[in-house]
Amino acid sequence: MAYDPASGVLRSRTLTLSYEIPVSKIARFWEALAEGKVLGTVCKKCGRKMFPPQAVCDKCHSTDIDWFEIKSVGEVVAFTHIVVRPASFQDQKVYTPAIAEFKEEGVRVLAWVAPEVPKRQIKVGMKVRVEPRIEDNRRTWVFVPAE
Amino acid sequence: MRKVAIIGIGHAKFGRRQDVNVCEIAFEAIKPALEDAGVSAKDIEYMPVGTIGMWYEEGLPAVVIADYCGLSGVGLARFEAACASGSAAFFSGYMAIASGMADLVLVVGVEKMREVDTPTAVELIGRAGSYLWEFENFGLTFPGYYALHATAHMAKFGTTEEDLALVAVKNHHYANMNPYAHLHEEITVEKALASPVVAWPLKLYDCCTICDGAAAVVLASEEKVKELGIDTPVWVAGLGFSSDSGNLTKRQSYVGLMATVWASQKAYKMAKVGPEDVDCATVHDCFTIAEIMAYEDLGFCKKGEGPKLIREEQTYVGGKIPVNMDGGLKAKGHPIGATGVSMMVELTRQLREEVEPRERQVPMKNYVALAHNVGGTGHYCYVTILRR
Numbered sequence A: 001m002a003y004d005p006a007s008g009v010l011r012s013r014t015l016t017l018s019y020e021i022p023v024s025k026i027a028r029f030w031e032a033l034a035e036g037k038v039l040g041t042v043c044k045k046c047g048r049k050m051f052p053p054q055a056v057c058d059k060c061h062s063t064d065i066d067w068f069e070i071k072s073v074g075e076v077v078a079f080t081h082i083v084v085r086p087a088s089f090q091d092q093k094v095y096t097p098a099i100a101e102f103k104e105e106g107v108r109v110l111a112w113v114a115p116e117v118p119k120r121q122i123k124v125g126m127k128v129r130v131e132p133r134i135e136d137n138r139r140t141w142v143f144v145p146a147e
Numbered sequence B: 001m002r003k004v005a006i007i008g009i010g011h012a013k014f015g016r017r018q019d020v021n022v023c024e025i026a027f028e029a030i031k032p033a034l035e036d037a038g039v040s041a042k043d044i045e046y047m048p049v050g051t052i053g054m055w056y057e058e059g060l061p062a063v064v065i066a067d068y069c070g071l072s073g074v075g076l077a078r079f080e081a082a083c084a085s086g087s088a089a090f091f092s093g094y095m096a097i098a099s100g101m102a103d104l105v106l107v108v109g110v111e112k113m114r115e116v117d118t119p120t121a122v123e124l125i126g127r128a129g130s131y132l133w134e135f136e137n138f139g140l141t142f143p144g145y146y147a148l149h150a151t152a153h154m155a156k157f158g159t160t161e162e163d164l165a166l167v168a169v170k171n172h173h174y175a176n177m178n179p180y181a182h183l184h185e186e187i188t189v190e191k192a193l194a195s196p197v198v199a200w201p202l203k204l205y206d207c208c209t210i211c212d213g214a215a216a217v218v219l220a221s222e223e224k225v226k227e228l229g230i231d232t233p234v235w236v237a238g239l240g241f242s243s244d245s246g247n248l249t250k251r252q253s254y255v256g257l258m259a260t261v262w263a264s265q266k267a268y269k270m271a272k273v274g275p276e277d278v279d280c281a282t283v284h285d286c287f288t289i290a291e292i293m294a295y296e297d298l299g300f301c302k303k304g305e306g307p308k309l310i311r312e313e314q315t316y317v318g319g320k321i322p323v324n325m326d327g328g329l330k331a332k333g334h335p336i337g338a339t340g341v342s343m344m345v346e347l348t349r350q351l352r353e354e355v356e357p358r359e360r361q362v363p364m365k366n367y368v369a370l371a372h373n374v375g376g377t378g379h380y381c382y383v384t385i386l387r388r
C-alpha cells in the first residue's frame, strides 16, 4: 500500500478478524449465567469434575455428562493486576484475573476479581464466591469477597 | 537411533529490526550456519522452521525463507509450539537424522514481532492459552500468566520482588557482553524495582523484550561428521518433551511448571546425566519468575530454593550452575520462534569453548549443557542436553 522512504517500510493491507465460536454443546453454561449460576460439568461414568465445562469427559471420553453449580466459598491461589493491556482491552481500567480453588466442588475457576473490590484487599488466600455478571452485553463471571 | 551432532551455528542480531523482513533476517542466521558447517544450501535435505507468525505478513514463512536462501527443493515444514517452536523444529530435525531419513538438516528459528504495534503483539501473545476461557472475558496477557505464578510462588515460599530483580540484573549483565543481544544495558535492583508495572508483581525489567530475531543450526549424522572432517561436533545427548493443560484451572499448583519437570526427567534419562552434571544451561526466562521456577523444576535446587540460588549468585559464571550466559530471553530478547534455536547456538559456543568475551565463557568440567525451552506458560516444554 504505502511505501515510506523515511522509515524504509511498506504498510500492508489491513485485515480485521473476528471469529464465530461454536458454543452450542455447552449452551447450558451460557444460559445458566443469566439465571445467576456458574456451572461446571461432571462425568456420570467416572466422576471427573471439569471447569471450564466441556461436553465430553477429558479422562474417560464418556459423553454422558451432567452439570453442577459452583456455589461454595473458594480461596484465591494466584492473581495479577494487568496494567499493560492487549489491543482489544485498551478501553478497560487495570483488571485483576485470579484463580480460585473451590475444594467443595473440586474445581478451580479463573475470573476477574470484581472491579469494585479494592486492589489492596486482594491476596492469595482471600475467600471468594463466583457470581455471573453481564457487562457490555457479554456474559461473564467474577469473584466477590465471601465475607 | 543414529547419533546427531550440531556442526554449524548462525545467529542474527536480535532487536527491533525494521531494516529486514522475515526472509532477510533468517538469511543472517542461515548463511553463517552453513559456512560454519562447511556445507552449502544444496547439501541440505530438510529444513524445519520454528515460527509463530501472525505478527508479520507471510503466511508460509518456511517456503519464502527457503526460496530467498536458495533452499527450495528441501523438505520443509513450519513448527508451532508457542515459545518452544524453535525446539520443536530442532526436535524434528534431530528425528530426521536419528531415524536415518536424512544426513544433513538445517534447523531455523525466526520471528518478526515488531511489524505490528505493541498492543496488537500483546493481544496475539495473550491469546496463547485457552482463548475462550482465559482471554475472551479476562484478557490474560503473557506477563499476566507468569504473574499468576509469581504471586503463588511469593505466597508459598516468601519469594520477593527483589529476588525477581536479581535475575534481571544477572541477565542484563551477560546480555551487555553479547553482541547479538537486543539490550545492552547494565541495570541495578533499584532500577528494576522502580520500573513501571506490566502485570503485578512483574515490572518492565521482569519481562523479556518483544523483538525480531533468527537463529540457525546445521545438524549432521555421525557419518556426515566424519565425511566433512568436523573437529568439534556437539552431540545431542538427550531430548525430552512434555506439555500441560491448556487451561490453567486444570493444574494442581502454580509454583512451578510440571511440563518442565517431566521433559527434563526424560532428557536426563536419555543422556544418562543428572542436574549435578550440567556445566551450564540456557533456561526459559521469558519472565524473571520463570527463571527461578526453572532452577527448581530442572533440579538445580529444591522447590522453593530458587530465590536462594540467585541471591548467592550461584547462576553466574563461576557459580554452581551458570544460567543464561547469553543474557537469556530477558535481555538477549525473545523473538518467539527463534529462541529455542538461539539456545542451541549459545550452548554450542559454550561447549566449543569459543565464547567471546571470555567473561561469558563457562569453565567446562563434564562438557554437558542443557537447553530448557517452554512454550506458553508450561503449555509445551522441550529440554535438550548437548555434549561435546
Ligand SMILES: [Zn+2]
Pocket (backbone or CB within 6 Å): A043, A044, A045, A046, A047, A048, A057, A058, A059, A060, A061, A062
Ligand atoms: Zn469420565
